[in-house]
Amino acid sequence: MSAPLIAISCGEPAGVGPEIAAKAWAALRDDISMLWIGDPRHLPEGTPVSEISAPQQAASLCGDALPVLRHDFAAPVRPGVPDLQNASGVIDVIARAVDLARSGAVSAICTAPIHKKVLIDGAGFAYPGHTEYLEALTDAPRAVMMLASDALRVIPTTIHIALEDVPGALTPDLLRHTIEIAAHDLKAQFGIPAPRLVVAGLNPHAGEGGAMGRQELDWIAPLVADMAAEGLDITGPWPGDTLFHASARSRYDAAICMYHDQALIPIKTLDFDRGVNVTLGLPIIRTSPDHGTAFDIAGQGVANPTSMIEAMRLAARMATS
Known part of the structure; x- marks a missing residue:
């Protein structure tokens, strides 16, 4: 069985999602193949990045840089200050990650935190949270x-x-x-x-x-x-x-x-x-850190990546079970 490949959706870019994704990559890059979907400009300064055009390119690059499937967002990001113009981008990245998992291009998805009110106000998001949106995207009964x-x-x-x-x-x-x-x-x-x-x-x-x-x-x-x-x-x-x-x-x-x-x-x-x-x-594997966007500490470099790391590890274990 080939090693699993985990796709990380960027989540709310003004929160801690980009930071904990970069820290998770640094901790796991020798053990788990992964890629990140989002706007690379949102990642912490100094994060080594390799932009890729297809998921299969990620495994060979992950040890040296975080593989990124680029998804441009509408507005610049100020840490801790969400912009309603970026709401559609957050939603679209989740859908893109699900499409990759359903097609078999990735083994599982790990979703960074979203802020539901921002998505509702900015893009008319019709779901109470990630779980219900994933249910709709995958046509799962519940x-x-x-x-x-x-x-x-x-x-x-x-x-x-x-x-x-x-x-x-x-x-x-x-x-x-x-x-x-x-x-x-x-x-x-x-x-x-x-x-x-x-x-x-x-x-x-x-x-x-x-x-x-x-x-x-x-x-x-x-x-x-x-x-x-x-x-x-x-x-x-x-x-x-x-x-x-x-x-x-x-x-x-x-x-x-x-x-x-x-x-x-x-x-x-x-x-x-x-x-x-x-x-x-669901017909796909999805994990996520068990915390929110943490706007109060976003951009300060102090976010704890442990839950994201554990979410990545669990996704990899589930993909090989």
Whole structure:
């Protein structure tokens, strides 16, 4: 099997994306073949660059310079100050990376952080985030977000919606589909033959027998019981405040959570720098660092590339599994 080739999409150019991409290349250039898609003028000054016209040129150049598929942007970049004129370029680069992955020209994509409001205001971006856009680009029935590190894997069932909208959006079909995709991809892409899954409750104390909400009694517990009877190693619903201490984490491979912060707070608390965003349920491999654009430190040379490095490593491992 040939070595995997990972495409990095530039993300929001006024954020830390270009910097952490350059630092990831410096750390991994002898181990992982990669290319970066974006405007080379946005990379940190002094970054060695080799502009390429086709992905297959990247492998032989990566050790000496960062291979770049050039994608010119409309406006100059001021670190920390996003320009709405560049929103379309950010969106187009993501689509270009997906096209390369779907065609087999690259093995996986690793996406640098985007700023959703900039894309919405500047280009009418119609998606709450990367995950939903990738779902649309790949015609996937539904994409599932997983945050992963050595300490924990978590999967939010609802993602980028207001907390007040979660109970209405959370349905038996949605939860079942999320669990099925998680179980399938943990086997297929992570080499876990029989994934152990736990399901968090929606309400405090998992509803406490109906005293704090009835979703657990009415349909979450019955659904989990049905899926266990079908052969999945799955239990729940469990109170969200007891699922993430060390002893609890030792008993499962991934936790299915009900909403965004229920999943992301524990992993960012336990392993902020090494958390990786993985999109399950796609016909391509996609990873991303588990942080945002960090406009407050952009252009200062101090951004920590660890999450990007871990995202690249995970993409390479998934591409060879």
